[in-house]
Amino acid sequence: MRCFVGVPVTGPLARECKELALGLPRATPRPNLHMTLAFLGQCTPAGVGRLSAELRSLADRFAAFDLTFDRCEPFPAEQGPFLALTATCSEALSALHEGLWECLGRQGIDREQRAFRPHITLAKPGLALATQTGAWQLTVDQLCLYQSELIQGEVPTYRPLSQHPLAG
Template sequence: MMKRLFLAIAPDEAQLKQLTQLQASLNGEGRLVPRGNLHMTLAFLGQCSDTQQEALSNALARLAHQGRLPAFEVTLDTLVHWSRPKILCLKGVARDPQLLSLFDLCQQLAQQQGLHTSEHNFTPHITLMRKAKTLPELKAPSLTLSGHALHLYHSQSSEQGVQYKVLSSWPLCETK
């Protein structure tokens, strides 16, 4: 069975609270991303077979066991409107070499499995609103996202809209 999958970092409870407070202050036209769907994508994988998912999961489990999935920090502090996908996001700059290393690793694993890889440079961001028409005039808070676990998500369509379900998680480790 084919599943629409992606690798991402989930905000912790305090960060989710900060993000939902920011969402509450957005008065633009659009559709807020549900609290449970807020995340920072490292690799959109597209449609994956069970075989590809298993191979990817095994590779990530091996890397986690070897301590090769690095923990990181990134500060998201700029509210942006991307007109092409019509989304409003909180974004930052990938300055932490550990974050860049983890992004590259996720892209390499996707490529090895014949899955989708990004054609864009990595811009760390969390999408707050879809079908956004404009950028609201408000100051974005500064949110420091600490990556402690990498999650494999399944994007499932339902009558209530798209829901993201965590299928597997691997701990990120502090590098020495």
């Protein structure tokens, strides 16, 4: 199964995300809204169990924190193909991200080569859109191990396999 680790987007921010994507083609369904921390690729059921234990241990070491997304823009470059909220990586998020990759490394998962750019994908509109500025707040209060289910011609579904509240 294809898996990734992320932070779910809920509450007021989820509503704001849906408003920003209103009327756009291929808007991200509300249950799928998240900020990806690490894409893992294919995982076995046994691997998921080990990863969940690592994530539980990691979550116990970190306190919840807020992250401000200050731009709604084409992502990953000016031409898209996505529309996303983007943020500068805060010190707290950077520490959590580094801790996550230490845990993943212990499980034999190689670190992604691309630079980490905090974002929440709002839509895959296939057209150029203007950048907006603002202050959208995400409370980073849990880690979630997701399964990504891809069905040909349909929107992917992201199913939580395990959730770990930040408790530090």
